Amino acid sequence: MSARSADLGSALRRVALPVAGALAWEVAARSGLVSPLVVPSMTRIGHQLWLLASQPESLVDAWYSLARALGGFALAAVVGVILGVLMGRSTAVADALGPLFSGTYPIPKIALFPIFIYLFGIGSLSKVLLVFLECLYPIVITTQAGGRAVSRVLVWSAANMGASRARILRSVVVPAAAPYIFAGFRIALPIALIVVIITEMISSADGLGYLAMYALASFKTDRMLAIVVVIALIGVALDRLAVRLRDRLVFWERLDSYYAG
Amino acid sequence: MLVAVLATWQIATRLEHPDFILSPSEIALYFVEALRSGELLPHVGASLARSLPGFVVGSLIGVGLGLLAGVARSLDQLLSPVVFLTYPVPKIVFLPIVMLWVGIGDASKIAVIALACFYPCFINAYYGARGTSRIMVWSGLNMGARRAQIFRKVVLPGALPLVFAGLRVSLALSFILLFSTEMINARSGLGFLIRQAESSLRFDLMYVAIVAVAVLGYASDQLLLLVRGRALAWQDAASR
Numbered sequence: 001m002s003a004r005s006a007d008l009g010s011a012l013r014r015v016a017l018p019v020a021g022a023l024a025w026e027v028a029a030r031s032g033l034v035s036p037l038v039v040p041s042m043t044r045i046g047h048q049l050w051l052l053a054s055q056p057e058s059l060v061d062a063w064y065s066l067a068r069a070l071g072g073f074a075l076a077a078v079v080g081v082i083l084g085v086l087m088g089r090s091t092a093v094a095d096a097l098g099p100l101f102s103g104t105y106p107i108p109k110i111a112l113f114p115i116f117i118y119l120f121g122i123g124s125l126s127k128v129l130l131v132f133l134e135c136l137y138p139i140v141i142t143t144q145a146g147g148r149a150v151s152r153v154l155v156w157s158a159a160n161m162g163a164s165r166a167r168i169l170r171s172v173v174v175p176a177a178a179p180y181i182f183a184g185f186r187i188a189l190p191i192a193l194i195v196v197i198i199t200e201m202i203s204s205a206d207g208l209g210y211l212a213m214y215a216l217a218s219f220k221t222d223r224m225l226a227i228v229v230v231i232a233l234i235g236v237a238l239d240r241l242a243v244r245l246r247d248r249l250v251f252w253e254r255l256d257s258y259y260a261g
Numbered sequence: 262m263l264v265a266v267l268a269t270w271q272i273a274t275r276l277e278h279p280d281f282i283l284s285p286s287e288i289a290l291y292f293v294e295a296l297r298s299g300e301l302l303p304h305v306g307a308s309l310a311r312s313l314p315g316f317v318v319g320s321l322i323g324v325g326l327g328l329l330a331g332v333a334r335s336l337d338q339l340l341s342p343v344v345f346l347t348y349p350v351p352k353i354v355f356l357p358i359v360m361l362w363v364g365i366g367d368a369s370k371i372a373v374i375a376l377a378c379f380y381p382c383f384i385n386a387y388y389g390a391r392g393t394s395r396i397m398v399w400s401g402l403n404m405g406a407r408r409a410q411i412f413r414k415v416v417l418p419g420a421l422p423l424v425f426a427g428l429r430v431s432l433a434l435s436f437i438l439l440f441s442t443e444m445i446n447a448r449s450g451l452g453f454l455i456r457q458a459e460s461s462l463r464f465d466l467m468y469v470a471i472v473a474v475a476v477l478g479y480a481s482d483q484l485l486l487l488v489r490g491r492a493l494a495w496q497d498a499a500s501r
Contacts, residue, residue: 013338014342017340106482107475107479194437212354212357
């Protein structure tokens with residue numbers, strides 16, 4: 001009995017904050033004290049969400065944002081894993097590239113965006129490449145750590161059984177470093193989305209970041225908030241997808257998930 | 262390697278090239294010039310006046326709540342589901358909303374920076390506090406320490422390495438958000454300077470601003486590492 005009421009209490013506490021926030025929002029929206037331009041009611045945001053989902057144009061914009069984020073991320077994943085594994089397993093490569101990465105790591109790469117626009121045009125290419133650059137760092141750094149942490153015994157056994165260096169990297173080091181690599185992917189994926197939205201807000205004529213700024217500039221707050229909800233949902237969905245994929249591929253190690261709460 | 266990249270760049274600019282690419286030596290010259298003429302420093306000041314309060318407020322709240330949620334079960338249940346669910350949401354999307362609520366000025370930028378800095382600090386402090394060894398807490402209690410004392414003398418030092426890891430991520434994030442919010446809308450600051458220089462084809466000034474951004478990012482990171490080295494001196498000694 002007391003155990004059950006304790007369960008109920010903890011369940012209530014878990015939903016308390018979201019419910020309180022939603023109630024406060026709705027009260028503020030309906031009381032008439034705050035202009036609906038500042039706090040539109042949830043039914044209006046929901047209506048705009050429905051409009052967004054039913055308009056093919058807005059779906060195209062969502063697709064643009066998603067394709068830019070995933071394109072840059074995929075490029076960074078391939079290049080980053082290769083560089084990271086090489087840096088983790090070879091001191092020569094690590095000495096050559098290490099200072100370059102650690103020296104430029106704390107520099108916000110977004111500052112290069114204007115140069116990227118001049119170099120690669122104002123379309124998708126400059127955005128994809130900036131996503132690539134921002135995502136590359138966490139992936140390289142975590143993969144390098146993973147490559148270093150590979151058990152010596154595994155590498156020695158493979159070498160003993162006649163595996164070539166390339167084969168060892170592919171069949172031993174990469175799988176053994178997979179938990180680290182996925183940790184890097186999980187850091188990089190939200191970054192990819194952030195950078196896409198930022199670059200679309202700064203200069204673009206399509207994509208969700210542009211749509212949000214456009215809606216704000218035309219005082220359609222409900223529409224803007226609906227777009228924000230869509231971006232948030234994409235962010236959560238991508239993260240869940242990464243976790244799911246990781247659990248599939250790295251099935252031998254349980255993830256101490258951020259959601260374990 | 263860094264030297265090789267710079268040298269290639271310098272030599273490559275001798276060849277045929279568009280005007281928006283400057284050689285490293287030219288950039289260095291313009292940088293010194295801009296420092297002397299006072300074209301740069303007010304913008305650096307404006308940027309720091311936005312990023313520092315945002316970083317300090319966001320990370321203090323994040324570390325504080327994270328530590329408390331790590332030790333107090335009821336607070337954990339209240340906060341953690343919300344924080345972990347909204348964590349992968351790109352915080353920059355809140356800029357338009359915050360602009361609407363508190364205006365287009367510095368307050369909206371500081372608020373968004375603080376929001377972004379909150380998350381890594383909360384999560385790292387939370388795991389740091391949760392990772393406190395039970396035996397240490399029990400020994401403390403056994404020797405008659407009060408709860409507040411245990412929090413200050415056991416939980417806090419134990420969580421410190423992760424807290425600093427969170428601070429470092431937040432610091433980098435605060436700069437990314439600072440420059441992007443300034444590029445989106447501002448009338449001062451380095452992000453604004455980059456955009457303004459770009460649209461008025463003052464490539465020299467654009468590069469100067471970009472170098473300033475890089476220096477600022479690098480210097481603040483080194484500063485944080487220095488503080489971390491001081492605060493965690495015992496950890497290095499123990500691992501040696």
